[in-house]
Amino acid sequence: MDKTLEQSYGQLSILEDCTITRQILDRVGDKWSVLIIVNLGVKSLRFKELQRRSGGISQRMLTQTLRHLERDGLVWRKATPTVPLTVEYGLTALGESLLHPLQALVEWVNGNRAAIAEARTGYDSKHEPVGTE
Numbered sequence: 001m002d003k004t005l006e007q008s009y010g011q012l013s014i015l016e017d018c019t020i021t022r023q024i025l026d027r028v029g030d031k032w033s034v035l036i037i038v039n040l041g042v043k044s045l046r047f048k049e050l051q052r053r054s055g056g057i058s059q060r061m062l063t064q065t066l067r068h069l070e071r072d073g074l075v076w077r078k079a080t081p082t083v084p085l086t087v088e089y090g091l092t093a094l095g096e097s098l099l100h101p102l103q104a105l106v107e108w109v110n111g112n113r114a115a116i117a118e119a120r121t122g123y124d125s126k127h128e129p130v131g132t133e
Helices: 003-029 031-042 047-053 059-071 093-126
Strands: 075-080 086-091
Touching: 003 031, 031 047, 031 059, 031 075, 031 086, 031 093, 047 059, 047 086, 059 075, 086 093
Parallel strands: none
Antiparallel strands: 075 086
16 A cells, blocks of 8 residues: 555544544533433433433433434333333443543532633623624
8 A cells, every 4th residue: 555545544544533533522412411321320210200300301302312322332221011111221331431420520510500600690791792783
């Protein structure tokens, strides 16, 4: 393989890795994914209980987010053939390995909410809203 072709292939490989990395970061950084993973870190939950604990999420968004997390190997799904169908979700080993960093992030947010709110208020008082001429 000539040198130019090797360099091009190497750059393409890096770009592919960046795309995959970005996709994974988009998934695990999504607000609903974070809430779902943290909630499932406590215990496995049925769909409606998970929806209640993830305040404000629609049924459609919860379904979509759970499917993505299941596809990425972070969440397992168990359907029990009852009437009505019982569906339970929990974290896989891979999902559990993500739990600790996400819990630390949630703790950081909770510990810094007041300071961030104060910073926003200060910033907003010094800057006019855009487009209010």
